[in-house]
Amino acid sequence: MPQPPQLAETAALFADRTRAAFCLALLDGRAWTAGELARHAGVRPSTASEQLSRLIEGGLLTEERQGRHRYVRLAGPEAAGLIEALASYATHASNTQPPQNLRESVRLSAEARARTCYDHLAGRLGVALSDAMIARGLVAAEDGLAVTPDGRTWLADTLGFTRPPGTRRPLVRSCLDWTERRPHLAGALGAALCATALERQWVRRVGSGRAVKVTPEGTEAFQELLGATV
Amino acid sequence: MPQPPQLAETAALFADRTRAAFCLALLDGRAWTAGELARHAGVRPSTASEQLSRLIEGGLLTEERQGRHRYVRLAGPEAAGLIEALASYATHASNTQPPQNLRESVRLSAEARARTCYDHLAGRLGVALSDAMIARGLVAAEDGLAVTPDGRTWLADTLGFTRPPGTRRPLVRSCLDWTERRPHLAGALGAALCATALERQWVRRVGSGRAVKVTPEGTEAFQELLGATV
DNA sequence: GCAACAGTTCGGCGCTCCCCGAACCATGCC
DNA sequence: GGCATGGTTCGGGGAGCGCCGAACTGTTGC
Known part of the structure; x- marks a missing residue:
């Protein structure tokens, strides 16, 4: 076993619907609060909090606390590039379906x-x-x-x-x-x-x-x- | 939810030690048999067979059957590029530890x-x-x-x-x-x-x-x- | 001080997933 | 035909993971 652990762990950060939704949202380069991301992804605040901690620990996101808010943003251009590469390949591979509602x-x-x-x-x-x-x-x-x-x-x-x-x-x-x-x-x-x-x-x-x-x-x-x- | 399912599914293909080991091995661009990959990753043939089927269904690998052998290789340069990007980021993020044996x-x-x-x-x-x-x-x-x-x-x-x-x-x-x-x-x-x-x-x-x-x-x-x- | 609000921690439920062994199919060699 | 080998399918066990609700901490504003 060469260095697969790292690869698998890194990929696992994205291998979840909620975390993937967070990453795509954060691709806008701005800082989001935990609550905004929770609503965006359709999960409870507690869930969002846990998943955000995991992404931060994985080095993909950085956090900044202001008062009672927890702002998170992408850690840097490398992280953004990786998400971009994954998303690009994913939509390239499987044709995306049309949206459901207006x-x-x-x-x-x-x-x-x-x-x-x-x-x-x-x-x-x-x-x-x-x-x-x-x-x-x-x-x-x-x-x-x-x-x-x-x-x-x-x-x-x-x-x-x-x-x-x-x-x-x-x-x-x-x-x-x-x-x-x-x-x-x-x-x-x-x-x-x-x-x-x-x-x-x-x-x-x-x-x-x-x-x-x-x-x-x-x-x-x-x-x-x-x-x-x- | 925009199109996170695809991203998460694609990432999930790599989010496993065994499949990650397969992908890294196949980065050499050559075709490997299922057994070779199983030995390389240290899993049973049955496990390798199932995981390979998953990677193929995900469009990452292509297979070619010759007699009783099942040869697999990376599907193309895009797949190789994606693996490369993930591996590069992974080793960049967490410093790799020195090898254990000679x-x-x-x-x-x-x-x-x-x-x-x-x-x-x-x-x-x-x-x-x-x-x-x-x-x-x-x-x-x-x-x-x-x-x-x-x-x-x-x-x-x-x-x-x-x-x-x-x-x-x-x-x-x-x-x-x-x-x-x-x-x-x-x-x-x-x-x-x-x-x-x-x-x-x-x-x-x-x-x-x-x-x-x-x-x-x-x-x-x-x-x-x-x-x-x- | 109190109420509202953002966020976190914790216990637990349910599901998925990874792996294996055993049985089974197919090919190639004697 | 008999046997070894490569590969697959299937059932099951065990672990991990994602999610939630409830209780809790800390901040803001009245």
């Missing part, structure tokens, strides 16, 4: 339009922005993803973003979108773009989930800065 | 030197070859991985490899090495390099696991073609 259907279609995925933008919006950056020559996509020199100046001039030295996080990473089945931009670039978009009100969060909505200012900005029609 | 220790050190990882080379050999290709300018590593024009001609001239058109597999992909903790080259390029190395006897498989050994011809070839000292 409320769910509305939520899903809003998320399909535009949403956050951990710390970057996804959905049709995310894919459109990625395509636009590639079309503008800011990112080169042949044989892998790479930021071009043009892209680096664009990042500095437009978003005020320069790569922090000494970090190990890749500047750009491909993240497979599970609604569009197409890759979009993640990594430090994706995170910077998403942060700027939220900060300058190009997009606004709607509801309690991952869905976001493009504002009129956002439509204009994306058109002007990237030539992207969203 | 036999195990010998095997591990051989695998640390050079081994296959699904269909490409890994271990110190894999990292050294990746570094050499980057140093020679065949692959560009700043801000993502990409094959350079020089690299494309090198692939065609040296390995006789040109990218098959219409395939969706990325030409080059980064795969995190779990012994070296450093990325090395995977994707179609990694597969072609590994296949050529095995075919031209630059490396030879040793034992029944993933470990390989560099032959004298291999040492010479790697030096000459890539300037890599292994």
Whole structure:
């Protein structure tokens, strides 16, 4: 037996409906309270509390206590990437069934339009922005993803973003979108773009989930800065 | 509940010591018989048979029956990538403990030197070859991985490899090495390099696991073609 | 101080799951 | 045909796990 224990233990963290629901919810990159997650997953607070403790002990989540609230969030980009990989493979393997009720259907279609995925933008919006950056020559996509020199100046001039030295996080990473089945931009670039978009009100969060909505200012900005029609 | 069932079910496939051991063993990309896997994981044949059926039904493995043997192998690169991601995160999260006995220790050190990882080379050999290709300018590593024009001609001239058109597999992909903790080259390029190395006897498989050994011809070839000292 | 609220701990119920041994089928060899 | 071998099916035992309700701790607000 080589090192299977670790693999099995890690996988076991996700091998439960409730914990999986927590992880998918937390993919929006924000901090949730224990109660919110319990309601979201449809379990009692006591159950949620126990399962959260397990995820934290497994190193997947970090907690932050404020008063009588327990906020949890994903521990880091690696954890988010792993969940993303699992979810992507899972939906890839077994075709997902259509939603059962109207409320769910509305939520899903809003998320399909535009949403956050951990710390970057996804959905049709995310894919459109990625395509636009590639079309503008800011990112080169042949044989892998790479930021071009043009892209680096664009990042500095437009978003005020320069790569922090000494970090190990890749500047750009491909993240497979599970609604569009197409890759979009993640990594430090994706995170910077998403942060700027939220900060300058190009997009606004709607509801309690991952869905976001493009504002009129956002439509204009994306058109002007990237030539992207969203 | 969005689509957590799929995620949980997929993760559950790995959330067992025996099945995890099977998956790690099959990462060498070869086909194993049910009995070999049973002995490898230290379980009875009946147990192995049941667990294998489960992995196959989950779409992770494919089977091929020959006479009284049941050969199984990983279903494809996506499956291998997922296992790789899980294993990489698992060993990253919890520091692995040193081996218990000599036999195990010998095997591990051989695998640390050079081994296959699904269909490409890994271990110190894999990292050294990746570094050499980057140093020679065949692959560009700043801000993502990409094959350079020089690299494309090198692939065609040296390995006789040109990218098959219409395939969706990325030409080059980064795969995190779990012994070296450093990325090395995977994707179609990694597969072609590994296949050529095995075919031209630059490396030879040793034992029944993933470990390989560099032959004298291999040492010479790697030096000459890539300037890599292994 | 008291009530409302968020969260935790604990005992227990029920279910699943992993594993094995025994019996059974199929193939290959003598 | 007889026998060894690889693999499968089936029944059962034992352990673990997920969930809940009830009781409890700690915080916030009146």
